[in-house]
Amino acid sequence: MQKFNIPHNFEFTSIITLYAQWIKEGKLKVNSDWNRDLKIKFTLQDPCNIVRKTWGEKMADDLRFVIKTVVGEKNFVDMIPCGTNNFCCGGGGGALQAGLPEQRRAYGKVKFDQIMKTGANYVFAPCHNCHGQMEDIGEFYGGNYHVVHIWTIMCLAMGMLGENERSYLGPDLAEFGL
């Protein structure tokens, strides 16, 4: 809208910013008690579009605040590098549909190695392209991690995740809380 100077009367925000705000305001009562004994490890893919290219450090901080609230600070492992200096997963910019899978996967090897080094069982992907790419490279290079949306783990933590809403969970969480 900025690029084309299109006037508009609304603000634009991300659901992540709202999650962070709602948690701070006490409207979203979520915590990491569910993971206190399980100690399941999570990492995060900072989507280039909302972090480096749009909201910068503020978004990187909001993401970590939300995720640490939901899984527990000790159960969150950052990739190196991360935040605004994160590597792209290789699925962005239309790459998932560019018809160059060999190059896309070679690109994604950087991300795959980063994920594996964290030792995390789960990767949060707050972007659908990242989600698709990380699942694909995980399968291609033989990773043992699962890729999840934030809303899935948030609902799991609040005990409201339905039986049919678990397709991205591994066997360790597939029946948790049912």
Add this chain to the structure above:
Amino acid sequence: MTSPIELDELDCDFKESVQESTPEANLDLCLTCGACTGGCPASELLDMDPRKLLRMVLLGMDDEVRKTPWAWVCTMCARCFKACPMKINIPKLVYSIRKSWPRDKAPKGIRGSCDQHIRTGNAMGVPSKDFIWVVEDVAEEIRENDPKFKDLQVTVDRKEAHFVINQNSREPVTEPDELGPLWKILHTVGADWTYPSVMWAGENYCLFLADEEGWKYILEEFVYHIDNNLGATVVVNTE
């Protein structure tokens, strides 16, 4: 025998066109330090990297630049731009290369998704009435199966809702069960929200295709719908 390159005699049409359309790109300032390339996961793929691409542009190798499929391997993630000590906007350069491709030669998948979005309001090409049907169906299922959410409300085009929410079209189309958790969170916090029926999807493949006409059309239709038909205060993207 090798001969020196006469810089004054180089024909750098592509470089000039990029400088004209994006004056902030400052291509001439490159120090060839390679910070861009050292931190780029697409370096060396298809025997190309950001520094090399920029060198080729500056040397007037226009045919090779315009033809390189590397423009579609680079994801325009802007890590190089952030690292560049001279603030050279390489993602914009790559975008300009994509834009210079004849539309019918651009990757079919990206072009198809852009076309679908212009035609139907989402990259999957699903008619709005099908989107609305899926949303209502999934909501009804949750209300019936989960007593905690028997009052769950999910609406499309509700006027004066505070939030309008965009969602990646793959969710309602290929994995509708993924809609539920977000709705439950919105219900729990008491958010006043609705989906738009026009240009309802969060993705934008016309941007990736560098189809500015299509991209602008999608945005204009969306903004018109929100401001004139719905009157929402905040638009929320879910990714």
